[in-house]
Amino acid sequence: MALDLGGQRQMAVLARLLVAGGRAVPVSTLIDELWPGEPPAQALSTIQGYVSRLRRALEPGRAPRKEAEVLVSAPPGYALRAGADQVDSWRFENAVKAEGGPAEVWDLLERALGLWRGPALAEFSDLSWAVTEAGRLEELRLIAVERRADAGLLLGRSGALVADLEAHVSAHPLREEAWRLLALALYRSGRQGDALGALRRARTLLREELGLDLGATLQRLEADMLAHAAHLDPRHDPAARKTAPPARATGPADLRVVVADDQALVRTGLRVVLDSEPGFHLVGEAEDGEQAIAVVRAASPDLVLMDIQMPRLDGLTAARRILADEAPPKVIMMTTFGTDDNLYAALRAGVSGFVLKTSAPEQLITAMRAAQAGDALIDPAVTTRLIAAFAGRANPSAPPGLAGLGDTDLDLMKLVARGLTNRQIAATLAVTEQWVTGSVARLLEHLGLFDRAQLVVAAYESGLVNPGDMGR
Numbered sequence: 001m002a003l004d005l006g007g008q009r010q011m012a013v014l015a016r017l018l019v020a021g022g023r024a025v026p027v028s029t030l031i032d033e034l035w036p037g038e039p040p041a042q043a044l045s046t047i048q049g050y051v052s053r054l055r056r057a058l059e060p061g062r063a064p065r066k067e068a069e070v071l072v073s074a075p076p077g078y079a080l081r082a083g084a085d086q087v088d089s090w091r092f093e094n095a096v097k098a099e100g101g102p103a104e105v106w107d108l109l110e111r112a113l114g115l116w117r118g119p120a121l122a123e124f125s126d127l128s129w130a131v132t133e134a135g136r137l138e139e140l141r142l143i144a145v146e147r148r149a150d151a152g153l154l155l156g157r158s159g160a161l162v163a164d165l166e167a168h169v170s171a172h173p174l175r176e177e178a179w180r181l182l183a184l185a186l187y188r189s190g191r192q193g194d195a196l197g198a199l200r201r202a203r204t205l206l207r208e209e210l211g212l213d214l215g216a217t218l219q220r221l222e223a224d225m226l227a228h229a230a231h232l233d234p235r236h237d238p239a240a241r242k243t244a245p246p247a248r249a250t251g252p253a254d255l256r257v258v259v260a261d262d263q264a265l266v267r268t269g270l271r272v273v274l275d276s277e278p279g280f281h282l283v284g285e286a287e288d289g290e291q292a293i294a295v296v297r298a299a300s301p302d303l304v305l306m307d308i309q310m311p312r313l314d315g316l317t318a319a320r321r322i323l324a325d326e327a328p329p330k331v332i333m334m335t336t337f338g339t340d341d342n343l344y345a346a347l348r349a350g351v352s353g354f355v356l357k358t359s360a361p362e363q364l365i366t367a368m369r370a371a372q373a374g375d376a377l378i379d380p381a382v383t384t385r386l387i388a389a390f391a392g393r394a395n396p397s398a399p400p401g402l403a404g405l406g407d408t409d410l411d412l413m414k415l416v417a418r419g420l421t422n423r424q425i426a427a428t429l430a431v432t433e434q435w436v437t438g439s440v441a442r443l444l445e446h447l448g449l450f451d452r453a454q455l456v457v458a459a460y461e462s463g464l465v466n467p468g469d470m471g472r
Helices: 008-019 027-034 043-058 088-097 102-113 128-154 158-171 176-188 192-210 216-226 264-275 289-299 315-324 343-349 361-372 380-390 407-417 422-429 433-447 452-461
Strands: 071-074 077-080 255-260 280-286 303-307 330-335 353-356
Touching (some): 008 027, 008 043, 008 128, 088 128, 102 128, 176 192, 176 361, 255 264, 255 289, 255 361, 264 280, 264 361, 303 315, 407 422, 407 433, 407 452, 433 452
Parallel strands (some): 255 280, 330 353
């Protein structure tokens, strides 16, 4: 039965409480988030009116003086008390986290994906909290699509999955898991040439867009396909794995990871990413900075994914203490909006990179691999702010002056620094993408740099580009 939930802002109150997952949301937070910048003078009474009308809509049979049981008062605000099976987004998340055999996972995720009716929270796209939550739910949706496809491959449905997976990689070309599933579906459909072609397409795209080669998983898959490895044969693999999820081997080569974040759903999402990627082993979780320090010292991980904002002890302070220990792990900071004032301080403290919590799984995996290899990875969404912090600060390890570069090289460096892809640069300069790829590689070699992120920093530190030029 459809309910009359009122106007846009009244529905936003309900949506915000749904996003809180049953936790109380203070009235002050509701006011600040529903009216960013300048709340009206009567905001408090307006919120109270919205809540009153929502309660009547959600519990139409409730007696006038009886306390509400769904949208409840939870000082200093309100909370939504609903069962996990009563909210589609909660049902969906539980399905994504569920374990089981291939047939069970296929059926569960088929039903879960059927709950989607379009982009999440699209009607509230002008509110920052809704944009963040929509990004998180969309990432979970992509994970569900890929887990469902993986289950389908184990059930021998390779041929039927090819078209859907082609559409998936077209829409999300930087997701290595999508390419793995497509290549495996093609191979198991008797199309080895097309499967290898898909991996070549993935390699070309990743090199042009990110300056990276295929990840270890795709490289192993390519080698196994060329060698006709027995485990790729659908007659062997699915039959052995129809009744139980694949056992995850953990060995000495695994990257041992600790996840520290105060939000349980974020930790769950990262757990799903790590469990689905060979070579990674989650060895501990923490809800705040103090727990993170204790877990790291007990588990001795190789790497820590650390939320920069946490209760009791913030992530930056925890990272500093962890990095001060003898033989510390690598630390990657996680942020929500990429606008935290502590990002530069964290970089100076010795962290190995920054990623947004809404990053795609392959970006998280890339960041962790880069950190373990001794590199530092900065998510493109936080580059502008970090570079603004770098600007004007002398760096003794910066490349020498750019006087020896010609105008073409300087133009190319400016375009890279502004975040353009090779394809966009080619269109801007009216040249081929191949020329841009080769020129960027030669520029990196000339300056003694090894990736585009360093090239961006060099452009700003040398004064070639100013923070205010970003996006022009």
